[in-house]
Amino acid sequence: MQDVLLTAGILTIDNARESWDFINGNDTRNSSSMRSNSPPPESVSSILLQSLEMITRRLTNDTFNIETPSILLNKTTFNNTFNADFNSSVEINITEPDGGNTSITVLTFESKHNVLPARDEANSSLNIINGRVVLVQSSTNISNISFTFDIRNNSLVDPKCVFWNFSLFSGLGGWDDEGCMLVPNNDNETVTCNCNHLTSFSILMSPYSRDDPGLAIVTYIGVGISMVSLVICLIIEAVVWRKIRKNNTSYLRHVSIVNIAVSLLTANIWFIIGAAISDAEEKNPPACSAATFFVHFFYLALFFWMLASALLLLYRAVSVFEGGLSKRSMLALGFCLGYGAPLIIATITIAVTAAKGTYIRDTGVCWLNWEPSRTLLAFVIPALLIVVINFMILLVVMYKMLRRRVAGDATQAGEKHVLVVIARSLAVLTPFFGLTWSLGVGTLVDPNNTAIHYSFAFFNSLQSNSGGNSSSGPGFL
The missing domain is CATH 1.20.1070.10 (Rhodopsin 7-helix transmembrane proteins)
Known part of the structure; x- marks a missing residue:
């Protein structure tokens, strides 16, 4: 598993961003010209994320921690409440009253923003991924999870809490805010999001307004x-x-x-x-x-x-x-x-x-x-x-x-x-x-x-x- 994470990390380094932008651009053009009776094209960037999700779901160990330069993988078991700071960039807090023993698997990506396009249902060109991308899975349904992201670029405002929805854009995948809401705070360094489901989360910011x-x-x-x-x-x-x-x-x-x-x-x-x-x-x-x-x-x-x-x-x-x-x-x-x-x-x-x-x-x-x-x-x-x-x-x-x-x-x-x-x-x-x-x-x-x-x-x-x-x-x- 460590070799898998090392390989995925190399594929997402900053030097590969131009190649991913080219691939994702082709995905968008294929989607816009696709006939209604044709099967939807698959997004390479979305497939990479979904593959990592499927692999980690098959890991059977109760607890483990694998750390690579670009990806941190952690699995742990908790009872009712959970709080942890992953790679000093994302804090996750879960409160599940009477939830019993629950296990979660967390993948924290250092450079996944180079891979996933910042497209959402409104306009893909006006949004920027401004925090770590985190993939969270659990053995049970979790309806109350909180993420606190460290902001990459403080000059961007209007944060939006989103998750990667594999079904958007005719199967290409895109960011969706359903079930997630922003928690107001006075901290200019972090953004907190509350969500009622688990998937891949990050922050999407639109540069329309200015905090000046x-x-x-x-x-x-x-x-x-x-x-x-x-x-x-x-x-x-x-x-x-x-x-x-x-x-x-x-x-x-x-x-x-x-x-x-x-x-x-x-x-x-x-x-x-x-x-x-x-x-x-x-x-x-x-x-x-x-x-x-x-x-x-x-x-x-x-x-x-x-x-x-x-x-x-x-x-x-x-x-x-x-x-x-x-x-x-x-x-x-x-x-x-x-x-x-x-x-x-x-x-x-x-x-x-x-x-x-x-x-x-x-x-x-x-x-x-x-x-x-x-x-x-x-x-x-x-x-x-x-x-x-x-x-x-x-x-x-x-x-x-x-x-x-x-x-x-x-x-x-x-x-x-x-x-x-x-x-x-x-x-x-x-x-x-x-x-x-x-x-x-x-x-x-x-x-x-x-x-x-x-x-x-x-x-x-x-x-x-x-x-x-x-x-x-x-x-x-």
Whole structure:
């Protein structure tokens, strides 16, 4: 058995990684082109792991320990509880009340990550095996086992507890998280996983988010300044509210401004609440889900009220100023669009994903999940779509205004001034919000780019200072 382990260890050394990447790449291509009536191709890397599992299952000795440079094999018997540290890299803890005598066989691999591809059901290219691979077998069913892995690369975050599922990818095998869950801890050097079954375990990390104290500082300072600015904006609006009812256009515009400021202020408050929940020693999933729902809802309300303001501008620019929709009708449409549409999107999002456990992220700040459900698109798509629509509306309105000016259209001076103010405000609001949130797309495309992360945190945390105040100021000059 020692010779078998030595041979397997040589096959998995770091110098063999390029060869294994080539083999696993061929496996993936064969799987994608396989006909439905053809037998599934076999993955060489998966076969190697399964062969070692079958061999060790046939060892009949009660206890033994075989140590090689790359693989540690241990078999032991325990009664009810078991705890051991294997090769100073993986700690295993088993609690089986009234389990009687139980034997387990543990294979700890030093370099198995060079062999097994980091593919899972979502996307194979965005995950990294960041800990030892451990194969555990037992003579009885074990329903409660805990693994504490030493992390290889501390710069990677968002750990996911997984096991190697031989049936995934048409028999090629892949990482699966069913029956395993992450145990939150404050230790940046280890990750703990609880599982209800035995197989080959490791840690899969996605490099989407970053654990950077500098980003947190920039975000909190920016959000704090924004909240103060938004409060000042709302106070100014309250003071001058009686003076802005010169016409329906001015009144409806300021209704939009107030709701934009209220939505952004409330979203910032819930953002801080969500961050506090995430930073707690024990993360509370229901509270985190609630915070995520309200952050999602109010940030969407911010964008939909921007859309309502842009549509008001378009309506006034392309229609006759007298007559048309009443102020009450336009208010009703504004509130339905500003709060009704976000409520529908946020409610459908949590209803579809919460039951599957894919609504919020497993780790990090309380926010919409990305892997594997792509729940974050329920915010990204509406927000960016509104930004594009606002740009198009702005171009149409500016074209209409220029034509009227050239033609000498005798539009009321007050209404024309208000339209100029709205256009100028949208010219500030729309590019600012659009450009800052487009940086969020950059963090998905290039997650390791520090400059994009800092730019995204800085501009979005300070968006109300340029957006809220600039939009309200010109309104009562």
